[in-house]
Amino acid sequence: MAYRWKNDLTRADATPYDAFVNRRQLMGGALGLGLIGAAGMGRAQEAGELVPNTYEDITQYNNFYEFGTGKADPARNAHTLTTDPWTVQIDGMVDAPGDYTMAQILEAMTIEERIYRFRCVEAWSMVIPWNGFELADLLNLAGVQEGAKYVAFETALRPDEMPGVRFPVLDWPYVEGLRLDEAMHPLTIMATGIYDKPIPNQNGAPMRLVVPWKYGFKSIKSIVKITVSDQEPPTSWNKANGSEYGFYSNVNPEVSHPRWSQANERVVGGSLFAGRQDTLMFNGYEEEVASLYEGLDLKANF
Numbered sequence: 001m002a003y004r005w006k007n008d009l010t011r012a013d014a015t016p017y018d019a020f021v022n023r024r025q026l027m028g029g030a031l032g033l034g035l036i037g038a039a040g041m042g043r044a045q046e047a048g049e050l051v052p053n054t055y056e057d058i059t060q061y062n063n064f065y066e067f068g069t070g071k072a073d074p075a076r077n078a079h080t081l082t083t084d085p086w087t088v089q090i091d092g093m094v095d096a097p098g099d100y101t102m103a104q105i106l107e108a109m110t111i112e113e114r115i116y117r118f119r120c121v122e123a124w125s126m127v128i129p130w131n132g133f134e135l136a137d138l139l140n141l142a143g144v145q146e147g148a149k150y151v152a153f154e155t156a157l158r159p160d161e162m163p164g165v166r167f168p169v170l171d172w173p174y175v176e177g178l179r180l181d182e183a184m185h186p187l188t189i190m191a192t193g194i195y196d197k198p199i200p201n202q203n204g205a206p207m208r209l210v211v212p213w214k215y216g217f218k219s220i221k222s223i224v225k226i227t228v229s230d231q232e233p234p235t236s237w238n239k240a241n242g243s244e245y246g247f248y249s250n251v252n253p254e255v256s257h258p259r260w261s262q263a264n265e266r267v268v269g270g271s272l273f274a275g276r277q278d279t280l281m282f283n284g285y286e287e288e289v290a291s292l293y294e295g296l297d298l299k300a301n302f
């Protein structure tokens with residue numbers, strides 16, 4: 001494969017969780033908190049650096065409809081999900097199909113930190129310091145067979161542990177899919193942690209997909225099944241509303257959602273002055289991923 005991935009964000013750009021907590025304690029009750037934070041963030045943005053959201057932003061403002069459709073519902077309800085033991089079934093066009101325990105997967109993978117922009121189709125964004133491994137490494141462990149073209153993913157479906165699945169908001173279980181070259185791209189990871197802590201249930205424990213150049217709904221949570229195939233797999237939001245949510249769902253400021261513009265985004269958290277910012281083509285990963293879509297009409301294939 002031709003591309004080598006370089007991280008434009010380093011650990012130095014992150015607000016370590018401990019420092020964040022300490023700063024909050026130091027400034028607790030201080031009237032100037034918002035203003036001090038705003039000044040710091042403004043300078044960082046001017047310098048072109050990305051400042052990760054706080055642990056609190058990332059873990060208290062979520063979409064995980066299996067636990068409710070409100071942004072605070074997953075943090076409130078997802079503690080009921082049993083994530084240990086956890087097994088991921090890998091099947092389809094692979095040399096070694098089977099049930100892989102989370103322990104086996106973690107044993108075989110190298111966990112690293114990736115600080116990525118995260119852009120939801122609802123036009124809000126964060127920057128998240130994930131811990132995880134490249135999906136390509138897991139697929140290579142299973143051995144992708146000749147002729148495979150797509151990878152399908154499925155979330156656990158446990159009515160006893162997931163209060164949201166009583167409601168037919170989506171056709172459960174939540175499913176997603178990628179083209180094989182997208183799945184094998186070095187930017188595509190399986191996240192198992194945030195800020196060097198195990199990934200919380202509301203963010204998709206014990207393992208969730210992260211595809212940073214696509215809208216957030218492609219980043220399917222709490223995965224129990226991965227199927228390699230030669231057929232484009234169905235995806236939950238496309239099934240729910242095919243005219244609004246396509247298979248590709250690449251972040252693209254020039255292709256509006258039928259009901260709102262995607263040209264800019266609300267920065268979650270931060271400060272009083274963080275406000276909105278322009279959305280970047282492929283969410284800022286154009287250099288790394290544009291070649292995947294050469295010759296493809298990105299308006300027709302939204």
Ligand code: MTE
Pocket residue numbers: 058061062063064065066119120121155174202203204215216217218219220221222
């Ligand atoms: N995965 C499942 N299983 N169920 C969901 O409702 N929501 C998606 C995605 N993965 C969702 C999911 C959407 S719309 C977004 S924006 C992201 O998860 C949100 O991830 P976060 O809560 O970790 O920020």
